Amino acid sequence: MFPTRLVFKNLLKHKLRVLLTVASIAIAVFLLCALQSLVVALDAGVREAASNRLIVQSKVSLFVYMPESYKAQLERVSGVERIVRWNWFGGYYQDPSNFFAQFATDADALLDVYPEIQIVEGSAKDFIDDQRSCIIGAVTAEKYGFKVGDTVPIIATLFPRTDGAAWDFRVAALYRSLKKNVDENTLFFHSQYLDKSIELGEASGPSGVGVFVLRTAPGVDQTALMSEIDAMYENGPQVVQTTTEAEFQAQFVSMIGNVPFFVNSIGTGVMIAILLAALNTMLMSAREQTRDVGVLKALGFQDGSIFGLLMAQSLVMCGIGGGIGIAMAKMLEPGMAKFLGTMFPGYEVTSTTLMMAAGLTVGIGVLAGIAPALRARSMHVIEALRATA
Amino acid sequence: MSTPLIRLRGVTKTYERGGEVLTVLNKLDLDIEKNGFYALMGPSGSGKTTLLNLIGGLDQGESGEIVVNGEDIARMDGADLATWRASHVGFVFQGFNLIPVLTAQENVELPLLLTNLSRSERRKHAEVALALVGLSDRRSHRPSQLSGGQEQRVAIARAIVTDPMLIMADEPTGDLDRKSAGEVLDLLTKLNEAHGKTILMVTHDPAAASRAKKIVNMDKGRLGDVVDNQPVAQR
Numbered sequence: 001m002f003p004t005r006l007v008f009k010n011l012l013k014h015k016l017r018v019l020l021t022v023a024s025i026a027i028a029v030f031l032l033c034a035l036q037s038l039v040v041a042l043d044a045g046v047r048e049a050a051s052n053r054l055i056v057q058s059k060v061s062l063f064v065y066m067p068e069s070y071k072a073q074l075e076r077v078s079g080v081e082r083i084v085r086w087n088w089f090g091g092y093y094q095d096p097s098n099f100f101a102q103f104a105t106d107a108d109a110l111l112d113v114y115p116e117i118q119i120v121e122g123s124a125k126d127f128i129d130d131q132r133s134c135i136i137g138a139v140t141a142e143k144y145g146f147k148v149g150d151t152v153p154i155i156a157t158l159f160p161r162t163d164g165a166a167w168d169f170r171v172a173a174l175y176r177s178l179k180k181n182v183d184e185n186t187l188f189f190h191s192q193y194l195d196k197s198i199e200l201g202e203a204s205g206p207s208g209v210g211v212f213v214l215r216t217a218p219g220v221d222q223t224a225l226m227s228e229i230d231a232m233y234e235n236g237p238q239v240v241q242t243t244t245e246a247e248f249q250a251q252f253v254s255m256i257g258n259v260p261f262f263v264n265s266i267g268t269g270v271m272i273a274i275l276l277a278a279l280n281t282m283l284m285s286a287r288e289q290t291r292d293v294g295v296l297k298a299l300g301f302q303d304g305s306i307f308g309l310l311m312a313q314s315l316v317m318c319g320i321g322g323g324i325g326i327a328m329a330k331m332l333e334p335g336m337a338k339f340l341g342t343m344f345p346g347y348e349v350t351s352t353t354l355m356m357a358a359g360l361t362v363g364i365g366v367l368a369g370i371a372p373a374l375r376a377r378s379m380h381v382i383e384a385l386r387a388t389a
Numbered sequence: 390m391s392t393p394l395i396r397l398r399g400v401t402k403t404y405e406r407g408g409e410v411l412t413v414l415n416k417l418d419l420d421i422e423k424n425g426f427y428a429l430m431g432p433s434g435s436g437k438t439t440l441l442n443l444i445g446g447l448d449q450g451e452s453g454e455i456v457v458n459g460e461d462i463a464r465m466d467g468a469d470l471a472t473w474r475a476s477h478v479g480f481v482f483q484g485f486n487l488i489p490v491l492t493a494q495e496n497v498e499l500p501l502l503l504t505n506l507s508r509s510e511r512r513k514h515a516e517v518a519l520a521l522v523g524l525s526d527r528r529s530h531r532p533s534q535l536s537g538g539q540e541q542r543v544a545i546a547r548a549i550v551t552d553p554m555l556i557m558a559d560e561p562t563g564d565l566d567r568k569s570a571g572e573v574l575d576l577l578t579k580l581n582e583a584h585g586k587t588i589l590m591v592t593h594d595p596a597a598a599s600r601a602k603k604i605v606n607m608d609k610g611r612l613g614d615v616v617d618n619q620p621v622a623q624r
């Protein structure tokens with residue numbers, strides 16, 4: 001039992017000092033939530049990967065192409081239902097800083113193998129029927145104001161046109177995605193258009209296929225299937241590596257570097273810095289209360305109560321800061337998601353993230369409070385009373 | 390003479406400083422009667438504060454017994470001693486020692502948090518104590534908004550709010566001007582005479598000491614005889 005009033009009155013005694021500490025804790029906790037949400041976003045593709053899709057890519061790297069002929073061969077493998085080609089186009093709209101992905105793909109198969117891709121405006125049939133058309137994710141469409149029927153000029157980098165002009169794609173439809181493994185930022189167009197243009201000499205660039213996405217039949221032994229496909233091309237011409245979609249996405253995440261490790265390192269650094277700030281405030285505050293501690297002990301308050309008094313101050317201070325940080329993270333979630341849209345689709349402040357932040361807040365409160373609280377607890381009443389105010 | 394309220398026998402307190410042992414209280418014997426008002430005098434460094442702290446249960450010596458109302462507080466552990474202080478002793482310090490962030494009323498209520506009183510009872514008790522020291526109108530002032538004399542009267546209200554039998558006052562008028570000192574001494578006298586409190590007061594001021602019923606002199610860790618104080622008028 002300790003005077004709770006003293007907890008708040010002592011915190012309010014040095015308003016500016018406590019306010020600055022609370023603000024820095026709030027910002028740090030907010031930052032931590034945001035960083036963790038980025039990791040969650042990066043991981044979304046792995047978590048939400050489809051279990052009935054396999055990816056075939058060159059064993060060398062994602063940037064090495066496989067022969068076109070593989071498609072027909074793969075189609076004959078039993079257990080494979082349907083195949084979609086994906087080729088990275090790597091162009092840009094007006095300016096290189098306007099980043100969104102474009103892929104050359106098999107229109108019909110894409111919409112069939114990826115049921116999460118939902119046409120929300122325009123028509124799927126229009127897209128499938130017109131080889132010069134494309135579909136665009138709703139987020140990118142909104143960002144650049146693309147409407148169904150517009151022509152979007154994409155300046156190529158890997159596949160320049162011989163006439164030097166941009167590639168024109170007519171927007172047949174806009175799509176949204178039901179799952180986080182497909183973002184809403186991408187432009188999909190017809191592989192046939194790209195292939196034919198290269199064939200006719202209207203454009204140049206590497207030929208072949210970046211990845212094949214296979215939809216497997218229900219109940220198929222995927223492990224066996226993956227080994228079978230890998231074995232087919234063991235002796236070339238291009239050795240392949242077949243993975244599940246989840247593995248493929250994970251590899252993609254690790255390509256950017258070990259982001260979770262990086263983010264955790266920053267997060268740990270931020271937390272240590274903030275712990276030191278909170279500890280500093282608590283040490284100063286506790287030192288100023290030394291004589292009060294002596295008075296309380298003289299009046300008969302037990303050592304444990306004194307410990308509680310100082311611990312409570314630390315927990316309240318850190319709790320308010322952390323609470324504000326957590327509230328900020330949740331409130332700014334839509335804004336952050338929009339802001340990070342194309343770079344980190346799937347930004348989400350999950351309840352796990354919030355609980356982790358709450359746990360860290362309490363941890364900082366305990367760590368910042370424990371040393372001053374222990375010191376006050378063990379200090380002899382006479383010694384404490386002698387402290388100059 | 391009836392059994393004393395407080396009985397000290399062979400009380401010794403030493404400090405070690407740089408390998409040297411300093412005997413601050415040297416085998417003290419002392420009897421303090423119930424409802425007594427004692428002034429403890431003596432040169433600086435003679436051990437007055439140390440003795441007061443031992444009797445008030447703030448500190449403990451190496452040997453000897455301090456029996457208060459039948460309990461030997463020299464043998465109690467820290468937690469029991471704290472509980473004992475809360476119900477038996479009120480302290481008045483030279484430097485007032487109010488909690489700066491609390492109002493007068495809150496300061497006085499502080500010791501009552503250790504009792505079973507309800508919130509409204511605590512408030513009422515604190516108001517009565519503040520009225521007794523004549524500071525009802527200052528109850529929402531913080532210590533920094535009070536004069537030294539007023540601060541010390543709030544401290545006295547805090548010391549008596551739990552109705553302890555003992556009041557330990559270490560140079561209660563040491564930081565006060567003559568008029569404020571007089572008011573504080575009037576209060577202590579009233580607490581002793583009208584409320585039956587046993588008071589032990591350390592002071593350097595002969596005028597303050599003259600308000601006590603008995604005077605004890607201390608020198609170099611030893612106590613002189615307890616002498617009856619002659620009312621000023623009769624000297």
Ligand SMILES: Nc1ncnc2c1ncn2[C@@H]1O[C@H](COP(=O)(O)OP(=O)(O)OP(=O)(O)O)[C@@H](O)[C@H]1O
Nearest residue numbers: 404405406413431432433434435436437438439440
């Ligand atoms: N914590 C301590 N460590 C070492 N020596 C101490 C300690 N506290 C008190 N002393 C010594 O004990 C002796 C008695 O001190 P005490 O405070 O009881 O004296 P006092 O009579 O109250 O003096 P004053 O009139 O100046 O208040 C002094 O010599 C002092 O230096």
Ligand SMILES: [Mg+2]
Nearest residue numbers: 437438439559
């Ligand atoms: Mg002294």
